[in-house]
Amino acid sequence: MTQHPALPLYPHRHLLGIKGLSPQDIELLLDRADRAVAISRQPEKKTSSLRGRTQINLFFEASTRTQSSFELAGKRLGADVMNMAVASSSVKKGETLIDTAMTLNAMRPDILIIRHGSAGAAALLAQKVGCSVVNAGDGAHEHPTQALLDALTIRRAKGRIARLTVAICGDVLHSRVARSNIILLNALGARVRVVAPSTLLPAGIARMGVEVHRSMAEGLAGADVVMMLRLQRERMAGALVPSVREYFRYFGLDAEKLACAAEGALVMHPGPMNRGVEIASEIADGPQSVIEEQVEMGVAVRMAVMEALLDPRRNRDEAA
Amino acid sequence: MITAFTNARVVDPSRGLDEPGTVIVDGAVIAAAGAEARNQGLPEGAKTVDCGGHVVMPGLVDARVFVSEPGAEHRETIASASAAAAAGGVTSIVMMPDTDPVIDDVSLVEFVLRTARDTAMVNVWPAAAVTRRLDGREITEFGLLRQAGAVALTDGRRTIANALVMRRALTYARDFGIVLAHHTHDVDLASSGVMNEGLFASWLGLPGIPREAEVIPLERDLYLARLTEGAYHAAAISTALSANAVARAKNDRADVTAAVTVNHLSLNELDIGEYRTFFRLSPPLRAEEDRLAMVEAVRDGTIDMIVSSHDPQDVDTKRLPFADAADGAIGLETLLAAALRLHHNGEVPLLRLAELLSSAPARRFGLPGGRLAPGAPADLIVVDLDAPWIVRENDISSKSKNTAFEGARMQGRVLQTMVAGRTVFAA
Numbered sequence: 001m002t003q004h005p006a007l008p009l010y011p012h013r014h015l016l017g018i019k020g021l022s023p024q025d026i027e028l029l030l031d032r033a034d035r036a037v038a039i040s041r042q043p044e045k046k047t048s049s050l051r052g053r054t055q056i057n058l059f060f061e062a063s064t065r066t067q068s069s070f071e072l073a074g075k076r077l078g079a080d081v082m083n084m085a086v087a088s089s090s091v092k093k094g095e096t097l098i099d100t101a102m103t104l105n106a107m108r109p110d111i112l113i114i115r116h117g118s119a120g121a122a123a124l125l126a127q128k129v130g131c132s133v134v135n136a137g138d139g140a141h142e143h144p145t146q147a148l149l150d151a152l153t154i155r156r157a158k159g160r161i162a163r164l165t166v167a168i169c170g171d172v173l174h175s176r177v178a179r180s181n182i183i184l185l186n187a188l189g190a191r192v193r194v195v196a197p198s199t200l201l202p203a204g205i206a207r208m209g210v211e212v213h214r215s216m217a218e219g220l221a222g223a224d225v226v227m228m229l230r231l232q233r234e235r236m237a238g239a240l241v242p243s244v245r246e247y248f249r250y251f252g253l254d255a256e257k258l259a260c261a262a263e264g265a266l267v268m269h270p271g272p273m274n275r276g277v278e279i280a281s282e283i284a285d286g287p288q289s290v291i292e293e294q295v296e297m298g299v300a301v302r303m304a305v306m307e308a309l310l311d312p313r314r315n316r317d318e319a320a
Numbered sequence: 321m322i323t324a325f326t327n328a329r330v331v332d333p334s335r336g337l338d339e340p341g342t343v344i345v346d347g348a349v350i351a352a353a354g355a356e357a358r359n360q361g362l363p364e365g366a367k368t369v370d371c372g373g374h375v376v377m378p379g380l381v382d383a384r385v386f387v388s389e390p391g392a393e394h395r396e397t398i399a400s401a402s403a404a405a406a407a408g409g410v411t412s413i414v415m416m417p418d419t420d421p422v423i424d425d426v427s428l429v430e431f432v433l434r435t436a437r438d439t440a441m442v443n444v445w446p447a448a449a450v451t452r453r454l455d456g457r458e459i460t461e462f463g464l465l466r467q468a469g470a471v472a473l474t475d476g477r478r479t480i481a482n483a484l485v486m487r488r489a490l491t492y493a494r495d496f497g498i499v500l501a502h503h504t505h506d507v508d509l510a511s512s513g514v515m516n517e518g519l520f521a522s523w524l525g526l527p528g529i530p531r532e533a534e535v536i537p538l539e540r541d542l543y544l545a546r547l548t549e550g551a552y553h554a555a556a557i558s559t560a561l562s563a564n565a566v567a568r569a570k571n572d573r574a575d576v577t578a579a580v581t582v583n584h585l586s587l588n589e590l591d592i593g594e595y596r597t598f599f600r601l602s603p604p605l606r607a608e609e610d611r612l613a614m615v616e617a618v619r620d621g622t623i624d625m626i627v628s629s630h631d632p633q634d635v636d637t638k639r640l641p642f643a644d645a646a647d648g649a650i651g652l653e654t655l656l657a658a659a660l661r662l663h664h665n666g667e668v669p670l671l672r673l674a675e676l677l678s679s680a681p682a683r684r685f686g687l688p689g690g691r692l693a694p695g696a697p698a699d700l701i702v703v704d705l706d707a708p709w710i711v712r713e714n715d716i717s718s719k720s721k722n723t724a725f726e727g728a729r730m731q732g733r734v735l736q737t738m739v740a741g742r743t744v745f746a747a
Contacts, residue, residue: 019523098639118641119525120595139643141525176525203528204519 007032010308014126014133017142018183026151026187032304033152033297039076040299049307050079053110057083058100058125059136060116065271065295066136066145070113073302079110097121098128105129110310114138132309134302140174146270147180149301151188153294154225157266162189167219167261168210169195170229170251170278173202173240177270178229182208195219197251199240216251220260227268228253231278244277254280258288266290322346323741324362325702328371330354332378333675334683334691343376345698348741353692369736371702375670378678379411379442379699379737380656381690383501383579384555384627386476386648387413390431391420395720396632398432401652402440404630404718406745408653409734411699412443412682412689413630417454418476424449424460429468441744442737443699445687447472450489450500456480459489466496471685474501474555477602477647481507483540490541490550499577499685501553504537504562505529505602514643516589516604524595526643529604535561542569545576553684554578556629558603560613567622577684578622580614581629582651582658583724587611591724597638597645598722601629615667618676625681626673628655632720649724654711656703657730663705664731670705698741707733 010028018026039045055074059067067083074081086100097116104112111132114122119139126133137143155161166185172178172194185192186209193211194201195218206212213219220226231247241247248254253267267279267289275281284291325343330353332338342358344351344366352360353376362368382405388396398415405413415432417423423432429446436444448470452458462473473493480486480502493500510533515521517528538554542565545552554566557578566578583601588608592599599605617623631648638645651658659677662668668676682690689699711725737745 096636096640116641118643120643121641123594124641139525139641140527179523179525202522203517204522207519208522 009311009313013309015144015305015309016122016126016133016135018144018147018180018187019142021187023187026148026184029148029301029304029308030152030155032308033148033300036300036303037297039303040296045076046078047076048078050074050077050310053079053310054108055079055081055111055113055306056104056109057081057113058086058104058115059084060086060097060114060121061137063115063137066115069295069298070136070302073299073306076299077303077307079306097124101125101128105131111306134305134309137176139176140179141176142180143176144180145298145301145305146177147184148305149294149297150181150227150268150270151184152297152301153268153290154266156297157290158224161185163191164224165191165193165222166225166227167193167195167223168227168229169216169219169253171200171231171235172196172205172229173200174232174235175229181227182210193219193223195251197241200235216257217260220257223261223265225266225268226253226258226261228279230270230272231274233274248277252276252278252280253283255283258283264288268294271295322351322363322366323369324366325369325371325376326358327373328376328702329373330376330692331671331674332692333671333679334378334693336671338671343692343700345738345741348698350692350694350696350698352694374735375703375705376692376700377674377703378690378692379701379739380409380677381412381681381687382410382628382630382652382655383414383625383681383685384416384581384629385413385652386416386418386631388632389419389435395634396718397439398435398444399439400717400719401630402436402442402444404650404652404716405442406737406739407717407734409656409701409703409737410442410652411701411737411739412445412687413652414445414447414471414685416474416476417447417449418478422449422453423447424452424454426461426464426468429465429470433469442739443687443689445471445685447474447501449473450475450480451485454478456482457485459485459492462493462496462498466498470498471687472499472501472553477503479503479505479507479537483544486541487544487548490544490548490552494548494550499551499553501555502541503555503602504534504541506533506537509533509536514600514604515592516606518589518607520589531559531561531606531610534559534603535565538562539565542566542574542576545569546572546574549575551575556581556584556603556627557623558584558606558614559610563613563617563622570622577624579625579627580618580623582626582655583629583649584611584614585618585626586658586661587724592642595642597640597642598649598724598726600642600645600647601649601724602647615662618662619668619672624676624684626655626659626676628652632718633722634720638722649722650716650718650720651723652718653716654723654725654730656734657709657732658725660705660732698738700738701734702736703732704735705732707731709733
């Protein structure tokens, strides 16, 4: 994977969101990720393209899955990876995001992966540090590597993204995954729908480049891809939805609702799933589900992103 | 000593005056101002200041200023706020009671007045809390606070949620002839919101504050003002809905006034850009159509005064992710220049702006400044309406630097500020 002069230089230093990326930028990352999938499927999975580079995973919110995916991606590229479980340490002592960032910056990492509960945290960090920053989820703002891995999964299964109909279902209001996907899918020419109760839709949703549906039967009609979002159980307390039972009845993906979608429609979920809340077990484990592929594509996309951001050709340019 | 400001454009909103003339200051008071003063000729031995055609107007009266002393003197002290005020042409400030401890007791009012007397360059008028510790439940000693020198009652940044407490406070305040100023923000409806609700907030992934969170408690207050006949002041409105509510209450002859911050006249939610926390304000910056509605409400008289809502915040409260940062921006030094944008673009005439910034707030809160009439205190400013300048962090006198106008191009600045006949700032 190290020697691919055919791939153009990726033009950005950070990956803070899908917003601001051109369709070419996105396709470039997906092309790189395709190659990374091949590496992960070899018995010998380690390459040397990031050998000697330091990657720090800075997770202010616990996320075993995303953090492991970034860690594995870094290790397969040969980077030295350090995990900072900030959620349990210095933040409690009153240290701010910026203080933590400055401390880590002084350790001269090459790339920082940040997950934080506040929108804009990754952008704030990027202003203060000297290395590349990857947003691994900031509040309800963006989660760009999730959208990229979703796109890669779709592209590999369907051969394209343009002109596909993608239904994003569930808690769009609190979902960074939904925002990143809406932007990315629109950029690549898909038709995007959202399906949710109105209490779980953000203000102005109809002007965010989507068709809005309040019924699964309508929203899923003829859809090529069904993306389910996780419903946080805390939402029940906030008077957004009254109960799991009612939510599942109207918005949970079961066989009956999935039958409204196009034949062979993909079923996706960013994980972790609440079985019996937003998705029925038999659908999650059924033949149309690509949920496990998404996890595999996650590692590949993160390898592609880090390799693109730390492209050695860029350092040569900067030095010159 | 007698000083004569000659060759001036004299603007005195208290008398509807905007004319070439002279302003004569005798000791601490105005002796004469206007064309009339010029025609009288100069008194014997007067020191003459040739204004070169620049404006002489009353010093600004800012009815909403957060100071941080006592309790957070690293952000701002009464002395540093007054220096910022002098530099901005503000000669009187009404100081909000959200300090630590809260100004809810006679001894605290006395502390502010004493500290101001000893350290401040401008007039500092304390506003006292409506409720003890700003808890929204138990009212303070309005009579004693008034007597000690509090010029208004307000819970500052806080909203009194309980309608019964508000009714009783308005009723009781009426007996003492004191105005109750209130910032309306329904914390339940606003929930975790940090900026104006709408498409822009949705893309940023930030929880929004609906306009209704402001207007619902405001409407409640306005009905209570009608009911109690108390004197009510909407401390900082930001939406067309609120302006309409105030206009209806005024039409019903309720004793109601309203203010808007200069931020809400000159900025909108898009200025937040990529999570710029200096633009995180309360009320939040709204959409452009709301800003235009505020300008219109200033023009048609629905809004009575413009305030800075000066609110010093430090890096420890601002250098954070947007949702975790504190609300507020400083504004004493940019109040006049930002307001003058409305004059320069032809939206509001200078005389009306001067009224909104000086005579109207002075009249509402019973303060002696805000006018150039003979016998008034010599609180005045000389202003070059056209001087261009750029707001730079290093030039700010305030201890805190959280301005919403960093790098902004301004037109119009204060050349000289005089308080009670004494020059406290000269450019």
